[in-house]
Amino acid sequence: MALKGTNQEYGRPYNRRIVLETIRLQGPIARGEIAKRVGLTVQTVSTIIRELEGNGFVLGAREERRRRGYPATELKLNPDGGHAIGLHVTPRGIEAALINLAGEVIARRERKLPRLKPTAAFDAIGDLVVALRKLKPRGRSLGRMLGLGLAMPGPFDVESMSFVGPTTLEGWSGVPIRERLAAKTGLPVFIEVDHAAAALGERLYGAARDIRDFYYLFFGVGLGGCMVQEGNALRGSHGNAGEIGHLPMVPGGEACPCGNAGCLERYLSCLALERGAQTLGVEGWIREVTPLFKSAIVAIENLFDPLTIVIGGIAPPDVLDKLIAAADPLPHSVAERRDRAIPRVTRSANGEDAVLRGAAALAVSGVLSPRFGLMFAANDPLMEREAAA
Template sequence: MHLRGTNQEFGRPYNRRIVLETIRLSAPISRSEIAQQVGLTVQTVSTITRELEEQGFVRGARETPKGRGHPPTTLTLNADGGFAIGLHVTPIGVEAALINLAGDVVARRGRTMAPVDPEATFALCGDLVREIRALRPAGRMLGIGMAMPGPMGVESMSFVGPTTLEGWKDVDIAARLEAVTGLPAFVGVDLAAAALGERLYGEGRAYRDFYYLYFGVGLGGTHVQEGNAVRGARGNAGEIGHIPLVPGGDLCPCGNRGCLERYVSLDALDRRLKATDPEAVVERALADGSPVIDTWIEEVAPLLRAAVTIIENLFDPETILIGGLMPDHLLERLLAAAQPFAHSIAEYTDRTAPRVLLTHEGQDAVLRGAAALAVSGLLSPRFGLLFAGEEERAPRDPIMTPTSTKPEVAA
C-alpha cells in the first residue's frame, strides 16, 4: 500500500493515521524518512509525531552515535499505546481477547453456550468485555471487533445449518454491540478476520498475496491480494465451502448437494463420529485413536486436493495458508493425505514458497483479526477524514484523547 499525506491543514486527522501506519510498517524510522515516504514536510511530520508521542502511540529514541553530530531520533510503535477487543462468535460459544497494537494477546476469556441466540450472546459479550477491560483499567480502548460465521445477509445460507447462527436475521449487530460495551464496534466474517490476523501477525506477514483456507466449524477462505483481504461486493467472498464438488452428494443446508464443507470440516467429522457414537467428541476421538477418523481422512483427502487445485487456478497465490479451529495434528494428517497435489498453475519453475503451508495461529488468528477490524477501522486514514476541519472547534478525533486518559505504559 502506497501511503501519501496531504499538506492541507484540514487533513490533520488523516495525516496522523498515515504517519502512524508508516511507523508501524517501517519502524524504527526517522521523521525525515517518514516525510520522504508520505510526501509531507518534515515540520508537519514533527508536529504529528510529537502529538502521537504525547498520546502514547509511539516512542522516540536516539540511535547510537556513529560519527560527528547528533544521530536522528527514530520512532517505534508503542505496543501498549492502545488496545482493542476481539470477539469470535461461533455456533458453540463466544471467545474474547484483549489485543495490543502489536497484535499480542494480552488476555482471553471464553464461554460455551447453546443455543447462541442474540439476546444471550450480547449479554455475554457485555460481561466478557467488562471483565477484560478491568485488566487494563487505564488503557486506551480503541474499539471492539466481532467475527462471525458467514455468509452474511444471504437468505438461503446465513441463518440455517450447524455452521451458521440461527435466529440472527435482521439483527443490527454493530449497534447492539456498541450499546452493551460502550465501544466503537466493527463486524466481519470470521474467515476474512482470520486472514487479516494472519496478514498482520502470523505466517502471512511473509507474503503480499496468499489464500487463507480456514477450517472453522465449516470451511471458508479469503484471498489476500497486495496485503488486503478481497471481500467481495457484500463482504462474503471466500465461501469455498459451498462449492458443490460431489455430484448428487449430501444435502447441504444451503439447498445444494455435495458442498465441500459437508465433507471437509469439523462439522463433517463430528457428524461422522456421532453416526457411530452419539456421545462422540472430536477431541476425545483423536486422543483414543478412533478408526472413524482414519476412514474420514482417507475419504475426504481427495476433496481437499481438488480444493487446493481450484484455489491455485482461480487466484494464483504465492501460497495457500491453512489454519483455523481444527487441531493442528489433525490438519497435518489431512494435509499429508492430500498430497501429492494435482497439477496447477502453481507449478512454476522458480517457486520458492511451499504450495500449502500449515499455520499455527488457530483461534488466535480470528481473535487478532477481529480486534484488527477495530484497530484498522479507527486508525485507517479514511476514518480520519470524518474529522477533517474540526480540529479548531473540538478534538473529536478519538485517537486524540485528553491527557488524563492517556494509555497506561507497561512497566
C-alpha cells in the same frame, strides 16, 4: 508491499495510518527513513509523529527532541498505547480476547453456549468485556480502548444461507447486532465474517505479515476463505465473497442447509471432522477428504493465483498439518512454478487465536492498517449492511 502516502487533503487520515503501519512493520525506524519509504516530506511525517505521540501510539519522539545534535532517535510502536477486544461468536459459544496495539493476546475468556440466542449472547459478551477491561497488564490500567471487533459466520443478508443450518447462528436474522453490542459495551463495534477477520489477523500479525497476495482458508464450524491482494481483502459487491464451503463439489452428495447438495463444507470443515471422526477416526477422515481438499487447493490457485494459501481457523493445528501432508504432492496448477520461494500451502502462525486476533484487529486497523483500516471504517456501507444482518 510498498506503502505510499498522498498529498491530497482528504488523504490525511490515510497518511496517519501509513506512517503508523510503517513504524509497526519496520520499527525501530527514524522519521527520515519513514519519509523515504512512504513518499512524504520529513515535515509532514514529523507532524504525524507528533499526533501519534500525543495519542500514545509511538515511543521515541520525546527523547529525540531532548537530544538535538545527536543521531536521530528511532521510533517504535508503543504496545500499551491502545487495546481492543476481539470476539468470535460461533454456534458453539463465545470467545473473547484482549489484544494490545502490537497484536499480542493479553488475556482471553470463553463461554460454551451451544446454539446461543442473541439476548443470551449479548449478556454474556457484556460480562466478558467488563472482565477484560478490568485487567491491568504489567500492573497498569489499560490504555486507550480502541473498540470491539466481532467475527461471526457468514454469509450476510442472503435469505437461503444466512443464519440457516448448524454452521451459522440460527435465530439471529434481523438482529441489529452492532447497535446492541455498542449499547451493551459502550465501545465502537466493528463486524466482519470470520474468515475475512482471520485473514486480517494473519496479514497483520501472522504467517502472511510479509506476503502481499495470499488466500486464507478458514476452518470454522463451516468452511470459508478470503483472498488478500496487495494487502486488501477482496470482499465482493455485497461483502460475501469467500463462501467456498458452499461450492457444490460432490455430484449427488449430502444435502446442505443452503439448499444445494454436495457442498464442500459438508465434507471439509470442523463439523465434518467431528462427524467423520466418529465413524472413521481422524486419520480415516483425512484419507477420505484429501482428494476434495486437493481439488479445493487447485481451484483456489487457478482462480486467484495467490503466492500461498494459508490454512487456519479453529481446527486443531495437528489435524491441519496432517491434512497438508496428506495432500502432497499437489496436483498441477498455475502455482506450480520453478521460482517458488514459499510453499503452496502454509499453516497459520496464529493457531486457534487467528480469528480472535483478526477480530480485535478490525478495531486496531482503523489506526494501524491503511488498506484494511479504510475498509472497516464505521461509516462504511459494507459495515452498515453487515451490522443490520
